[in-house]
Amino acid sequence: MVPPVPSGRSVLRTAVREQRGKVAVGALLGSGHQIGEALVPVLIGVVIDQAVTDSDTGALVVWLGVLAVGYVGLALSFRFGAWTGDLAATRAEHKLRVTLVERVVAPGGGTERGRLPGALVNIATEDAKRVGVSIMALMIGTSALMGLLTCAVVLLSTSVTLGLVVLLGTPVLLWLGHLLSKPLEARSGAEQERAAHASAVAADLVAGLRILKGIGGEPTAVTRYRTTSRESLQATLRAARAQAFQNGTVLALTGCLIAAAALVGGRLAADGSITLGQLVSAVGLALFLLGPLQTLAWVNAELAQGRASAARIADVLATPPAVPSVDDSGSALPGPAEPVHGALRLTGVRHGGLDALDLTVAPGELLGVAATDPAHAADLIRCLARGSDPEDGTVELDGVPLSDLDPAALRTHLLVAEHDADLFEGTVHSNVTAAANGASDPGPAMAAAGVTEVLRTLPDGAASAVSERGRSLSGGQRQRVALARALAAERPVLVLHDPTTAVDAVTESEVAAGIRELRAGRTTVVVTTSPALLSVADRVALLVDGRVTDTGTHSELVGRHEVYRSAVLS
Incomplete structure (x- = not known):
């Protein structure tokens, strides 16, 4: 059964449903606070009618005590309601962030297509936060509505006319506020989109700062970021103008409603329909209306922004995986049969630049693949890593198509170490053993990859710190540590893509011999x-125009193939 595709509304509903207990408690406590606030003018009116007007000191003391108790209740309700609301919003934000990260790092992949990494980070932080704030806004909005309802009931009991002014005016005001929030929702979505793009561009430029300085590309990079940042600023200003217009318009309409309620109350007091205390209560309630109505305007704005952010989150969650981990019936795909012998076969593979590629790798064989076009090498790597399934043809492991295997389980047996593999913040040792699961001694892998030589130049050896993305190491050092990590994983099948491009010729020869011996x-x-x-491979396949045109040992291909000599020796 295919799971339903997430939508912005479903993301919001799920977030509220998962925090429904805290949402209910927070709304209840917040409602208690608002009801208490609405009753304060009523109590003041009672004090005036029953104590002040009759100069009754005893009654005055009693009612002042009631007011004091009421204020204590208000304070406690507000404090614990706000705490519960913040907790619900924070937990919903955290749950969304975890869900997004799980989808981004899922074995099937796909979310990175068309998005820079910084954009995904922005969605997982800012958009998740806005959805959390929407939950808080929902609770606060419920409390404000309860305050308005209490105010209307009190005014109806005092005067039907006063009550109708509030009951009829409030829905109209809410409806207008909702209409005014529509432009804000659209502009908020655009604002977050541009902010995410600016963040992604900044992260991209910082990651490549060393390269930019090397080629003198700083002015171009600065211009690119300035343009992107300016576009983000303009989107933010448009959203801010929409929010200011909404808030200002709702505030003006709220003022008209309050003025109408005060005017009607004053006329009723003048003709004796209500007492002085009731007039004071009515005016106080009219002023109290300003708070809930302003709150509802804020709630409308936050919900509009929350809906826009929820739609962006849903867009990421709804991104189809690049490779499925379930079959057509929805059942999970199996992993490779154990033990894995390591026989690879590509039959009629068409993907990117690959054109009906046929290639066989025997179990235990060290095969070299020399591609005349780097793009075709990247296409082959992507198929072997099951980053995407071929457009046509099959890739098999021990006779089973990779498309019939669970990608996560497959990668525990078949490891593809790409050319631009990143290192992580930590130590050299922690990077080398990242995929080894502590099952083996990383020493042989580090020796084979030439890392032992690197350790002699570092202050703390294998315990030396590695900064983010390995920037504290040179290019050759990073490449050797990444190669050692791949070798230390001890997978039955290992695919390496240009693992020694940043090392010198002597080191490269030593590493080549080390790979052959260790593998x-x-x-x-x-x-x-x-x-x-x-030269250390058992066999070399020459890949020209997306297909294998010749195979043999390195020396054989050098002797008989001009294209091979041009690709390898030039």
Whole structure:
């Protein structure tokens, strides 16, 4: 059964439903606070009629005591209601953030398509926060409505005319506020979209700062970010203008409603229909109306922004995976049968630049793949990693198509180490053992990848700190640590993509020998044009125009194939 596609409304409903207990308690306590606030003018009117007018000191003391108790109740209701509301909003925000991260890192992938990493971060932070605030706004809005209802009931009991002014005017005001929130919702969505893009561009530029400085591209980068930031600013200003217009218009309409209630109350007091205390209560209630009505205007604005953010979150959650982890019936796909022998077969694979590619890798073989076009090498890597399934043809592991295997389970047996693999903040040791699950000694992997030489230059050896994305290391050091991480994982099948482009020729030869020795008996595919790596391979496949045109040892292909010599030795 296919799960329903998330929508902005379903995201909001789910967030509220998951926090329904706290939402109910917060709304109840907030309603108590608003009801108490509405009753304060009523109590003051009673004090005037029963104590002040008759100069009754005893009654005055009693009613002042009642007022004091009422204020204590108001304070406690507000304090605990606000605490409960904040807790519900924070937990909903956290749950959404976790859900988004789980979807982004899901084995099936797909969310990164068409989005920069910074945009996903912005959605998981700012948009999730706005949805959390929407839950708080829902509770506050419920409390404000209860305050308005209490005010209307009291005014109706005092005077039907006064009550009708409030009961008829409030829905009209709420309806106008809802209409005014529509432009704000649209502009808020655009604001968040541009803010996310600006954040993504900034993160992208910071990540490539060293390269930009090397090629003198700082002016172009600054211009790009300035343009993006200006567009984000304009979107923010448009949203702010929409919010200011909504708030100002609702405030003006609220003032008209309050003035009407005060005017009607004054005329009723003048002709003796209500007492002096009731007039004071009516005026106080009319002034009290300003608070709930302003609150409802704020609630409308927050809900509009929350709906826009929820729609952006739903868009990420609804992104179809690049590769499915379930079959057509919705059942989870199985993992590879154990033990994995490591036989790979590509038959008629068409994907990107690959054109009916046929390739076989025997169990335990060290195969080199030399592609004349780097784009075709990247397409092959993507198919082997099951980053996406081929447009046509099949990729098989031990005779089973990869498309019939769960991607997460597959990657515990088949590891593809891409050329631009990142390191993580921590230590050299923690980076090397990140995929090893503590099952083996990382020493041999570090020796094979040439990391032991790197450790001699670092102050604390394997315990030396590695900054974000490995920026504290040189390019060659980062590449060797990433290679050691792939080797230390000890997968039955390992695919390496240009693992030594940033190291010198002597080190490259040592690493090539280390890979062959460490991976003996296990299937290894090295996609590269490095002569040092290809020379240690059992067999090399030449990939030209998206298909294999020749296979043989490195020396054989050098001797008989001009295209191979041009790709590898030039």
